[in-house]
Amino acid sequence: MLKPATAARIAGGALGLAVLGGLATIAMPEGLPGAPAAAAASEGYDRTVSPDAVAQQEVLKxxxxxxxxxxxxxxxxxxxxxxxxxxxxxxxxxxxxxxxxxxxxxxxxxxxxxxxxxxxxxxxxxxxxxxxxxxxxxxxxxxxxxxxxxxxxxxxxxxxxxxxxxxxxxxxxxxxxxxxxxxxxxxxxxx
Incomplete structure (x- = not known):
């Protein structure tokens, strides 16, 4: 089990953790559960890039x-x-x-x-x-x-x-x- 500090560090790196006035807020990327998909779509970010623009990369698990x-x-x-x-x-x-x-x-x-x-x-x-x-x-x-x-x-x-x-x-x-x-x-x- 992760310690709270570790979990916060992981969440901060992966999801964009911000502390404002003593309250922690998390900016979640579109597509994750609870992410603000409607806001992204309304701003014109709902388009998918061309598959030709994307390179697949092998990484270690x-x-x-x-x-x-x-x-x-x-x-x-x-x-x-x-x-x-x-x-x-x-x-x-x-x-x-x-x-x-x-x-x-x-x-x-x-x-x-x-x-x-x-x-x-x-x-x-x-x-x-x-x-x-x-x-x-x-x-x-x-x-x-x-x-x-x-x-x-x-x-x-x-x-x-x-x-x-x-x-x-x-x-x-x-x-x-x-x-x-x-x-x-x-x-x-x-x-």
Whole structure:
């Protein structure tokens, strides 16, 4: 069961929660139960866009993300590592962050940036380290990227749809082993 603060945060992000004069109001998108469909229709927003204007996008299910994170957490515990596991979607937005009990404060940013880098380039971050060195401008100059081992892309139908990043182990190869354990959970996931 969600705590009230968590539920409010979720509702605020999904439905537009506003506090006015001490009273909370929720702006609900059209089509949801209780949404002001008549108001939207009267303002000319009742038209449907052309199907040619819409792209379908594959995304990981929430339950699959949780299963992947749990598999990564189990791998971290088996290896005796204190890490953060981050999973981002195709746009690089964070979908999940999970920390072991004693993961350092720097591990979250590291994990998120590795996941972002893996999905951005569709390759494990360990494979990208060579292109990120030298004095000339290079891949590591792109904001939000981190070219250390520990990030793996999630590929579906030949396209990266998410990234898994792990930060905190004393060696990036260990971070990547944990990330691959999380990836393996997605490869074998069943509803």
């Amino acid at each position: 929430a339950d699959a993300i949780l299963a992947a994170a749990e598999a990564g957490l189990n791998a971290a515990h088996e290896k005796g590592q204190q890490v953060t596991i981050a999973i981002v979607d195709r746009s690089g937005s964070t979908r999940l962050v999970l920390k072991t009990e004693n993961a350092g404060p720097q591990t979250q940013e590291s994990a998120e940036r590795k996941a972002f880098t893996a999905v951005s380039f569709g390759q494990p971050t360990s494979a990208l380290t060579e292109g990120a060195s030298g004095d000339e401008p290079n891949l590591s100059d792109i904001p939000g990227t981190l070219f250390l081992a520990g990030g793996v892309p999630v590929i579906s139908n030949g396209t990266p749809i998410a990234g898994i990043g792990v930060g905190g182990a004393p060696d990036g190869a260990i971070d990547e082993e944990i990330a691959r354990a999380a990836l393996h959970a997605l490869e074998t996931y069943r509803d």
